[in-house]
Amino acid sequence: MRRRALFLDRDGVINEDRGYVHAVEEFHWQDGIFEFVGAARRHGYLPVVVTNQSGIARGLYGEEDYAALTRWMCARFEAAGAAIERVYHCPFLPDAVRPEYRANHSWRKPEPGMLLAAAEQLNLDLGGSLMVGDRWSDVAAAAAASLKTIVIVGERSHETAPPALPSSVRLVRCASMGAVRDWFTDFAKLEGVISPHSKKMNSWSPP
Numbered sequence: 053m054r055r056r057a058l059f060l061d062r063d064g065v066i067n068e069d070r071g072y073v074h075a076v077e078e079f080h081w082q083d084g085i086f087e088f089v090g091a092a093r094r095h096g097y098l099p100v101v102v103t104n105q106s107g108i109a110r111g112l113y114g115e116e117d118y119a120a121l122t123r124w125m126c127a128r129f130e131a132a133g134a135a136i137e138r139v140y141h142c143p144f145l146p147d148a149v150r151p152e153y154r155a156n157h158s159w160r161k162p163e164p165g166m167l168l169a170a171a172e173q174l175n176l177d178l179g180g181s182l183m184v185g186d187r188w189s190d191v192a193a194a195a196a197a198s199l200k201t202i203v204i205v206g207e208r209s210h211e212t213a214p215p216a217l218p219s220s221v222r223l224v225r226c227a228s229m230g231a232v233r234d235w236f237t238d239f240a241k242l243e244g245v246i247s248p249h250s251k252k253m254n255s256w257s258p259p
């Protein structure tokens with residue numbers, strides 16, 4: 053059985069985007085994120101983080117800094133009953149300072165590579181999956197991966213959508229993470245997405 057994912061960008065969605073965040077003390081959680089991710093999980097959506105980390109290519113921090121922060125972040129989600137299924141990151145950049153990261157990589161949003169890799173590895177139903185991002189590159193990556201419901205959160209939610217967005221995409225605009233959480237409560241009711249598996253999250257059948 054194909055599963056649905058809740059794809060989450062990191063900076064600007066999970067934590068405040070203060071620019072190249074790479075340490076615990078710079079990581080400021082968005083209000084409502086644990087409640088939202090926990091609710092999505094209970095309703096059968098696997099939380100998957102997809103994050104561009106060009107700070108690595110720019111030489112601002114290393115893979116080890118990123119990994120340590122990610123471990124800490126995932127432990128906090130797990131303790132809050134909102135476990136993250138998997139985290140994908142793209143450290144590449146076409147004009148990277150560090151030559152080993154200099155690439156026009158298919159994982160870097162707005163390309164859909166991270167979502168497509170997750171779909172293959174986690175056996176996901178992309179059309180039934182959700183994406184929450186705070187940039188139009190998040191929206192574009194999700195649309196390119198054939199997602200139908202895409203949420204843009206934060207100050208860019210007031211901007212005009214790029215004309216390239218397919219008409220099949222339902223774009224949801226939310227000013228804050230609290231608004232995303234409230235939207236999801238209504239969405240889950242309307243869509244009837246509560247699955248027989250939703251009460252026991254560890255009982256998924258093997259793909």
Ligand SMILES: [Mg+2]
Binds near residue numbers: 061062064065187
């Ligand atoms: Mg972001």
